Amino acid sequence: MRWNKISDAVVRRLPIYLRVLDDLAKSGDTPLISSQELGEKAGVGSALVRKDLAWFGEFGKQGVGYEVEYLRSELRQILNLDREHNVILVGAGSLGVALARYAVRRCQEDESFSLKLIGLFDQDPDKVGRAYAGVPVYAMAEMEGFIRKHNVRMAIITVPADAAQEIALRLVESGVRAILNFAPAKLILPGHVQVANADLTLELQRLAYYLPPGQTEPQG
Amino acid sequence: MRWNKISDAVVRRLPIYLRVLDDLAKSGDTPLISSQELGEKAGVGSALVRKDLAWFGEFGKQGVGYEVEYLRSELRQILNLDREHNVILVGAGSLGVALARYAVRRCQEDESFSLKLIGLFDQDPDKVGRAYAGVPVYAMAEMEGFIRKHNVRMAIITVPADAAQEIALRLVESGVRAILNFAPAKLILPGHVQVANADLTLELQRLAYYLPPGQTEPQG
Structure with a gap:
């Protein structure tokens, strides 16, 4: 910084x-x-x-x-976007895979999106060894070593809420400094780590506040 | 309000x-x-x-x-979450479908997430008539009528950037008052419409600012 x-x-x-x-x-x-x-x-x-x-x-x-x-x-x-950064994504569920496709496409199409997704991590042994949008899925146990080897400083979290905090701590201990968090959970992390919360539940609940009351009754 | x-x-x-x-x-x-x-x-x-x-x-x-x-x-x-609201999603690509699954799951699991996804819309005729997470895909031409019929006041946009503004205007003209926008594009809409931008590109580019410079060179 x-x-x-x-x-x-x-x-x-x-x-x-x-x-x-x-x-x-x-x-x-x-x-x-x-x-x-x-x-x-x-x-x-x-x-x-x-x-x-x-x-x-x-x-x-x-x-x-x-x-x-x-x-x-x-x-x-x-913005540090004049050179490539290696990024990983943890949680290769449907949202994780969709975001992986999104990130890979942006990186190909957008010169100013120099964030290179190089690995997905998941606990499901059936997914490990597969690849989505050309990005391989690795086992959770490999995560720390992978982060250190590839100098990963940025990660995307798309695991369930109850796993998010533990995963985030593991990421940070291995060197990750910036996290985009999709899990509907508040991460408690050291001050030198930057977190962006993409908490879709909170966003949608907030939007509901602005709906006109009494006009949106469900239909029978 | x-x-x-x-x-x-x-x-x-x-x-x-x-x-x-x-x-x-x-x-x-x-x-x-x-x-x-x-x-x-x-x-x-x-x-x-x-x-x-x-x-x-x-x-x-x-x-x-x-x-x-x-x-x-x-x-x-x-927060207007004490009763159900009908929601639609426009753009049933991989991100759209993943978000549909996410929203349906949240609605089932979370009592305070009373947002019911009742329709997906896409311009691809191969997708129309299919269903994801139990939610049917409709043709774009049906959108306005569907919104009026089902009193839809909230929508999620996951179309490409260059289509987002036109879609948003169509939504608003049919009665939508709150939009969660995933398209990497700024929507220009009347003041009574509430927009939440979930612009993942901007979030990731912002996070890159906080990365330590000089320590994240890509590996050969």
Whole structure:
């Protein structure tokens, strides 16, 4: 982590800016972008765009804007996406396998998605030795050795809720520093580990709050 | 929406509190919980627990705490989870099908997950007429009529990025008010529609920021 004091709210917006720039670079006909336009496409105000980027350096010129290719390359460097990272996924159930396919496809299609899924882990002996989206399934007992051998620092957890905490601790003890957690369980981990919770149950329950009451009775 | 001024940050924590109470109710031996204990299990401070809940009423007694079953039932009512909601999912690819399985399982196992997935929609004619996890796949042309007929107010989008915005508009025009969006695309929708973005690409790219630089070179 090179910029210790940057708030996570800022970090969260950087991949959104990067996506806008990636799209522009694909179309190829816009060498420059104003903070106004970048903000509009990213869904934030132009002042916030300028403030966010100013944390990391002077990327734009007043009255001219940002060079798309330059800012894109800088953002990829800031986000550590300028080189490949090995990633593993634990829990090769239907959600795990679907996410594996998703991640492999993104890695092939998206230059700024330099996260390489190199192994799936599952406790089911029938799955071990198989491969999904070209990624082999290994036994749980092999996990720690695999993480160390392949310098894995990022992992995706798609195991049942009651297994998640133990798996997470094993990952962290072997060197994992960032976890995307799909298990509907709160992970308690050391402060140097970054966790993103993709807890779909909580998201859906939250959305229900915003439904109009009394209009959604089930039909008989 | 019965409490218009409650911030989404508060609403986001309610399902976490509810989960703690659900777990306690399952174990059955704790009729009361203090804000301290509820906070610890939910991963927030006890003062915040009290403040969050106070938005909705007086649920606890000073020095005594909250009655687990009572608070649980109140939270389910606040979150609109005290009755069933019909939900559809658009895009029955591998991620969509995995999420369908997940949602159906949650609905069976979790009393507080009263979201009933009743239809999948896909443009692939080979999929239409099939069923996954017991949920039938319908043609895209049937979507609007289905939403109106079954009073669907919530939808999950798992279509490719370039189709997401158009699909979302069709959903909203037919009456959908809450969308869980897995497509890596920003949806632009009217203010009365609540969107939760489960954008796994952005989450993973954000996590990469926190990786130690220089220690994760790919192996030869």
